[in-house]
Amino acid sequence: MKPPPFAYARAAGVPEALALLRDAGEDAKILAGGQSLVPLMAYRLARPSHLVDIGRITTHRYVRGDGGGLRVGALVRHLELERATGLTGPWQALREAAGRIGHHPVRVRGTCGGSLAHADPSAELPVVAAALDASVTLQSADGTRTVPAADFFLAPFITALEPDEMLVEVAFPAPPPGLRSVFEEFQVHSGDFALASAAVAVALDGDGVATHVRVALGSVGPVPVRAREAEEALTGGRLTERAAAEAARLAASAAGAAAGSSAASGEVPGGGADFRRELVRTLVTRALDRLKEKS
Amino acid sequence: MNETGSRQDPWLPPLDPVTVELDVNDSLVTCTVEPRRTLADALRGAGLTGTRLGCEHGVCGACTVLLDGRPVRACLVLAVQARGSRIRTVEGLSGEREEPTGPGEYEGNGENGEPGGGARLSDVQRAFRDGGALQCGFCTPGFLMLAQGLLADEPDASAERVTDVLSSNICRCTGGVPIVSAVRAVQRARKEAGS
Numbered sequence: 375m376k377p378p379p380f381a382y383a384r385a386a387g388v389p390e391a392l393a394l395l396r397d398a399g400e401d402a403k404i405l406a407g408g409q410s411l412v413p414l415m416a417y418r419l420a421r422p423s424h425l426v427d428i429g430r431i432t433t434h435r436y437v438r439g440d441g442g443g444l445r446v447g448a449l450v451r452h453l454e455l456e457r458a459t460g461l462t463g464p465w466q467a468l469r470e471a472a473g474r475i476g477h478h479p480v481r482v483r484g485t486c487g488g489s490l491a492h493a494d495p496s497a498e499l500p501v502v503a504a505a506l507d508a509s510v511t512l513q514s515a516d517g518t519r520t521v522p523a524a525d526f527f528l529a530p531f532i533t534a535l536e537p538d539e540m541l542v543e544v545a546f547p548a549p550p551p552g553l554r555s556v557f558e559e560f561q562v563h564s565g566d567f568a569l570a571s572a573a574v575a576v577a578l579d580g581d582g583v584a585t586h587v588r589v590a591l592g593s594v595g596p597v598p599v600r601a602r603e604a605e606e607a608l609t610g611g612r613l614t615e616r617a618a619a620e621a622a623r624l625a626a627s628a629a630g631a632a633a634g635s636s637a638a639s640g641e642v643p644g645g646g647a648d649f650r651r652e653l654v655r656t657l658v659t660r661a662l663d664r665l666k667e668k669s
Numbered sequence: 670m671n672e673t674g675s676r677q678d679p680w681l682p683p684l685d686p687v688t689v690e691l692d693v694n695d696s697l698v699t700c701t702v703e704p705r706r707t708l709a710d711a712l713r714g715a716g717l718t719g720t721r722l723g724c725e726h727g728v729c730g731a732c733t734v735l736l737d738g739r740p741v742r743a744c745l746v747l748a749v750q751a752r753g754s755r756i757r758t759v760e761g762l763s764g765e766r767e768e769p770t771g772p773g774e775y776e777g778n779g780e781n782g783e784p785g786g787g788a789r790l791s792d793v794q795r796a797f798r799d800g801g802a803l804q805c806g807f808c809t810p811g812f813l814m815l816a817q818g819l820l821a822d823e824p825d826a827s828a829e830r831v832t833d834v835l836s837s838n839i840c841r842c843t844g845g846v847p848i849v850s851a852v853r854a855v856q857r858a859r860k861e862a863g864s
């Protein structure tokens with residue numbers, strides 16, 4: 375269980391990291407918290423020729439508001455998000471999800487940018503990115519582009535990132551008035567990857583009518599799955615028990631469809647489609663139950 | 670590509686061992702390792718074999734050390750990544766928070782990383798011993814460092830929080846309950862002592 379050989383360089387800043395990446399060519403990889411990449415190398419599932427260590431870059435370790443929206447630098451540790459007590463209301467799901475990633479020592483090292491770039495179909499943060507309409511900023515020596523989460527996650531462990539690009543930031547747009555979000559997941563043991571997860575965001579108007587709904591699911595497909603039928607069913611009505619039950623059922627069938635197709639190709643380990651469908655129904659019900667009460 | 674070996678070359682070449690200076694338990698430890706070697710490898714290679722290697726892919730926690738005060742898996746940190754950080758290992762625990770040892774109580778002989786030179790077991794170590802929180806002892810250094818980090822970072826952690834954090838590591842012998850109890854006991858004792 376030792377990683378194969380690679381050349382190593384530590385970057386002091388983003389421009390240096392981008393120059394090193396360009397210099398090293400296609401088989402280079404960024405090393406951030408190392409909590410996914412080092413185990414992959416130990417298993418020899420990844421054999422990068424060069425590692426560009428961005429772990430000491432201090433300029434991208436911020437969580438800041440931006441005209442109602444939120445910007446999170448790529449090098450923010452999971453632990454920092456978990457402890458960011460200001461992340462409430464629309465951002466609550468982000469804080470809750472960060473606190474469910476692996477174990478405490480993994481959260482001490484692992485980074486937000488690393489989790490998104492790694493694109494594990496069971497990871498928490500991509501699901502939150504989908505529920506909160508986030509976009510990621512990708513930078514290379516040639517320039518910068520912004521990609522919506524929906525176009526960033528392409529397949530398990532595959533994203534829109536080019537080999538010479540670094541994910542520098544994830545940005546959440548200003549939420550509609552009254553938006554609140556929560557995160558729920560099911561895992562067999564604490565610290566395990568989720569067998570199913572749900573990030574749900576709802577904005578209620580003064581009469582308790584849902585004006586904006588997002589239901590995003592994790593661990594049920596190759597990439598985060600939006601349960602659009604559930605979202606549509608809830609929009610324009612109150613969060614009654616009946617409406618929630620119907621939405622949970624619709625979300626479960628969206629999960630079943632996604633899990634069914636990817637389980638067949640071996641992309642979703644641990645649990646058949648029926649089991650995951652049941653989990654999703656429970657998780658979405660729980661999330662909506664929490665969202666219907668005024669905080 | 671830059672010329673390998675030139676002074677300006679930012680790359681450490683893959684197979685050339687490099688000299689890495691690490692700040693371990695407030696002493697300078699110099700290791701010569703390839704870039705692919707982990708912090709756990711480097712520590713053990715330098716004779717600090719208290720840090721154990723179990724799974725070597727981040728799931729068991731036997732290799733837990735403190736990096737800048739927080740518990741991390743030393744098998745998931747490259748030695749070269751740890752340059753510039755303060756590292757604490759189980760060897761650094763004894764001697765801190767000394768308590769008088771009673772007659773017949775164990776004091777190490779200073780060899781093989783055991784406490785020595787008058788150093789005594791720390792409060793966490795004593796609580797583990799007194800509470801039967803170890804049997805074979807393989808997992809113990811990792812749990813001690815995990816507990817040490819938790820107690821320093823979150824002295825008021827709830828019972829649930831303590832259990833949750835301790836679930837990061839695996840113990841095949843004790844069942845885990847005595848470990849949780851030992852850490853809770855230290856928490857109470859420190860609070861009573863007002864520290």
Ligand SMILES: Cc1cc2nc3c(=O)[nH]c(=O)nc-3n(C[C@H](O)[C@H](O)[C@H](O)COP(=O)(O)OP(=O)(O)OC[C@H]3O[C@@H](n4cnc5c(N)ncnc54)[C@H](O)[C@@H]3O)c2cc1C
Nearest residue numbers: 404406407408409410411476484485487488491497541727
């Ligand atoms: C025991 C254990 C349990 C875990 N459980 C979970 C879990 O339940 N849920 C979960 O989501 N994760 C889990 N993880 C993984 C953890 O969340 C990682 O922190 C995360 O997936 C990757 O972040 P990192 O900073 O460690 O990235 P690294 O491991 O350093 O990198 C991962 C990948 O992303 C690339 N990369 C990293 N940063 C960037 C960037 N800024 N731009 C472009 N590419 C980049 C790397 O090149 C590499 O391919 C677990 C890990 C362990 C060891």
Ligand code: FES
Nearest residue numbers: 723724725730744
């Ligand atoms: S040896 Fe590091 S976690 Fe198991």
Ligand code: FES
Nearest residue numbers: 804806840841842
């Ligand atoms: S005491 Fe044997 S593994 Fe914990």
